[in-house]
Structure formats: C-alpha cells, structure tokens
Amino acid sequence: MSTPVRSPRSGSRIAIAGAGAAGLACALALARAGHAVTLIDAAAPGRGALWASAGMLAPGFETLFELDPGHPLADDFAALCARGGALWAAREAALAPGHARPGGLGPRRNDTDEARAGAALAGAARFDVAVERLSAHTLHAAEPALGVARGGLRFPTDGQIDNRALGEVWLQAFRAAGGEVIAHAPVRAVETHQGRASARALSDGRRVDADLIVLAAGTGVIDGAPALAQAAPVQGQMIAWGPPAPVALTHVVRHVSLYLAAKPDGRGIAGATSEPGQAGLETDADALAELSERAGRLVPALAGLRPDEAWAGLRPRARDGMPVIGEAAPGLILAGGGYRNGVLLAPVIADAIETLVRTGSTPAWARAFTPDRAGLRGG
Numbered sequence: 473m474s475t476p477v478r479s480p481r482s483g484s485r486i487a488i489a490g491a492g493a494a495g496l497a498c499a500l501a502l503a504r505a506g507h508a509v510t511l512i513d514a515a516a517p518g519r520g521a522l523w524a525s526a527g528m529l530a531p532g533f534e535t536l537f538e539l540d541p542g543h544p545l546a547d548d549f550a551a552l553c554a555r556g557g558a559l560w561a562a563r564e565a566a567l568a569p570g571h572a573r574p575g576g577l578g579p580r581r582n583d584t585d586e587a588r589a590g591a592a593l594a595g596a597a598r599f600d601v602a603v604e605r606l607s608a609h610t611l612h613a614a615e616p617a618l619g620v621a622r623g624g625l626r627f628p629t630d631g632q633i634d635n636r637a638l639g640e641v642w643l644q645a646f647r648a649a650g651g652e653v654i655a656h657a658p659v660r661a662v663e664t665h666q667g668r669a670s671a672r673a674l675s676d677g678r679r680v681d682a683d684l685i686v687l688a689a690g691t692g693v694i695d696g697a698p699a700l701a702q703a704a705p706v707q708g709q710m711i712a713w714g715p716p717a718p719v720a721l722t723h724v725v726r727h728v729s730l731y732l733a734a735k736p737d738g739r740g741i742a743g744a745t746s747e748p749g750q751a752g753l754e755t756d757a758d759a760l761a762e763l764s765e766r767a768g769r770l771v772p773a774l775a776g777l778r779p780d781e782a783w784a785g786l787r788p789r790a791r792d793g794m795p796v797i798g799e800a801a802p803g804l805i806l807a808g809g810g811y812r813n814g815v816l817l818a819p820v821i822a823d824a825i826e827t828l829v830r831t832g833s834t835p836a837w838a839r840a841f842t843p844d845r846a847g848l849r850g851g
C-alpha cells in the first residue's frame with residue numbers, strides 16, 4: 473500500500489501532539505505558513521528528550537561512525553543529516569540559541585580507533601561527508617585539554633546548539649506567529665473521520681478538532697495512532713559539571729560512544745549511555761560513574777571530579793531506527809523517530825511536513841522516510 477497523496481491544504485486547522493524537538497519545529501513552520509496550529513503537550517513544552525539531549529548537531533560524526541552503511545536507507549539518512557546541519561547553519565541566530573559550528577574532534581588513541589577511523593574515512597566519499605585527518609600535534613593544538621592520542625579526525629560540519637534554551641525560544645516564536653499552546657494535557661487518543669482528524673480526551677476532558685493531526689509525541693503512547701507511529705525508548709544518561717565548566721573545550725569531542733562538550737550555558741557535559749527498552753528517567757550510579765571515568769580518561773583534567781548534575785532522557789527509535797515523516801492515514805501525519813539525531817533533524821522534519829501540508833506530498837528528499845516503508849512493517 474502506498475500513502476495516498478492528499479490534496480494541498482492551506483489555512484488548515486492543525487493539532488500537534490507533542491511539543492518536543494519535532495513538534496515545536498513543525499508548529500513553528502506551520503504557524504508561519506499561515507495555518508491555525510494548536511500545540512499540545514503532556515508536560516511542559518520542550519522538556520522531553522530535547523531538553524535531556526546533548527544538543528549536538530553532528531551530521532559528520534553520526535554518518536561516519538553511527539550509521540550502519542548496510543541499512544537500506546543509509547544514503548537517504550546521510551543526506552538528511554547533511555541537510556539538517558546546513559539548515560541549522562542557515563537559520564537566523566534568533567531561532568538557534570547558542571548555535572556554533574566549531575567542528576567535531578575524534579581522537580585516535582589505540583589500534584581499534586585507527587581501524588574505526590580507517591572505515592570512517594572510507595565512508596566519507598560515499599556519503600559526501602567532509603572529514604580531516606589530524607596529527608597528534610594538530611589535535612592537541614586544537615584542543616589542548618585532550619589526553620594522549622596518536623592523532624584524530626575532525627568533522628568540520630559538526631557543531632552544537634543550546635538545546636535547553638531552544639524549547640523556550642521556539643515556543644515564544646510559535647506564540648508570536650499566532651499559535652496556541654495547551655500544556656500539561658496528554659493527548660490520550662486521536663481519531664480520523666473521512667479525512668478529518670481530531671485529538672480527543674485530553675487529560676482536562678477537552679477535545680481539539682482539526683483538519684490534520686501531527687503526531688510528534690516522541691516515545692509517548694496515544695490510542696488510535698497507527699502501530700508504526702510507536703517509537704521505542706532508548707534511554708540515555710548524561711552528566712554535567714558547572715557552571716562554570718571545569719575544562720574549556722572548543723569542539724564537541726567524540727570517542728566511540730562518549731562525547732564531551734562545553735555548553736553555551738556554561739556547563740561541561742558528558743554523555744551518554746544507550747539503553748534500549750529502558751523507559752524510565754531514573755539514573756543509575758554505576759552508569760554515571762563509568763561515564764565520569766571515561767570522561768577523565770579522555771580529558772585528564774576531569775578525572776576524579778564529581779559531576780554537579782545527572783539526568784536521563786528517552787530517544788524515540790522507530791522499528792528500523794530511521795525518522796518517520798509523512799501521512800500515515802487521512803489527516804494523520806507522523807513526525808517522529810528522531811532517535812539519536814532528533815535535534816539535528818527537527819528543522820528538516822518540519823520543512824518536510826510543511827511541504828506535505830502545502831503541496832499534498834513530502835519533498836523528494838524526505839520520501840524514503842514515509843510511514844509506508846517496508847522497514848516499519850512486520851510482527
């Protein structure tokens with residue numbers, strides 16, 4: 473079955489379930505395009521995975537180190553990430569708090585790192601990712617706080633954002649564009665009737681009628697949503713020092729699954745664990761201690777320093793690990809599956825959904841992520 477192409481709609485009433493990275497970005501794009509948008513969140517807007525994330529915008533590292541090159545959507549995903557990085561860089565500063573693109577650095581410390589770096593460099597041409605090989609001298613000149621390394625890789629397209637400030641900034645811009653916000657009201661269920669959708673049974677008993685519903689609830693569960701809309705939680709735990717950060721890092725530093733960054737709000741952060749199936753937000757002392765220890769091995773000045781903050785968040789992972797962008801049923805649009813890169817991808821997901829609503833179909837570059845794809849089906 474292929475998704476039927478809808479007729480274009482302008483000036484639609486649109487309800488969005490979930491005010492996280494994807495929901496806020498879609499709400500802003502759709503309100504600015506002239507639609508009457510109601511954004512509904514179960515809790516406080518922007519306080520889900522967007523808030524918990526590291527706020528890295530890392531198309532280079534994520535494509536070359538985290539993407540399975542054998543995945544059927546690997547090339548589409550690499551292109552989507554590159555588009556995301558470029559969109560962030562082009563965005564007005566007012567909508568991208570703390571945005572910086574100093575590049576990502578990946579130190580090479582041992583033979584395993586050398587082998588991984590070799591594989592990454594081999595993938596760079598296929599995925600059209602810019603990457604530079606650095607000597608030990610150049611690496612330490614760029615980031616003097618790093619411990620001993622044989623050299624490193626630099627990803628010039630990678631950067632970061634102040635993800636904790638972002639939610640509030642986008643929310644204010646959305647309100648200024650005429651959008652309505654309903655907070656602390658979980659959408660319990662959605663319904664569609666003859667191409668019309670409605671969000672019903674909000675926790676306060678309200679019902680929101682709309683021409684279209686965008687489901688952007690991360691790992692949230694909503695009755696009436698298609699099963700393929702349900703993303704599984706992959707918990708991530710993180711730690712932070714400061715403010716002020718004990719070490720002034722210029723770049724986002726990546727080593728295997730560990731990353732370190734100095735955030736614009738003055739904290740130094742380290743993350744993250746990756747725990748599929750963990751749906752809670754509790755942190756675990758052993759996992760945090762291991763993060764801390766690994767951070768100290770990478771940046772010796774952090775060794776033995778007690779973190780000032782620890783938290784956990786839930787990455788929404790679709791069945792095939794890829795974003796889900798498009799219409800799943802008449803009037804029901806999905807904007808989810810951001811998984812490891814939902815902050816990086818939020819503006820491109822919003823662009824694709826705005827185009828879908830305006831023209832009746834998603835842009836060519838987003839079509840591989842249709843809810844109709846084979847990777848989302850199966851028992």
Ligand SMILES: Cc1cc2nc3c(=O)[nH]c(=O)nc-3n(C[C@H](O)[C@H](O)[C@H](O)COP(=O)(O)OP(=O)(O)OC[C@H]3O[C@@H](n4cnc5c(N)ncnc54)[C@H](O)[C@@H]3O)c2cc1C
Binds near residue numbers: 492526709812
């Ligand atoms: C530790 C960690 C580090 C990360 N680091 C990065 C990174 O560096 N870069 C990057 O790009 N990505 C990163 N991510 C991933 C990124 O945070 C997510 O992919 C992204 O936030 C997903 O956006 P979302 O809008 O789908 O979900 P969220 O941002 O979680 O938003 C979902 C919203 O839906 C609401 N909701 C849930 N159920 C309902 C309901 N029934 N009704 C109404 N509202 C509901 C929630 O309250 C929440 O506000 C990280 C994630 C974690 C956990």
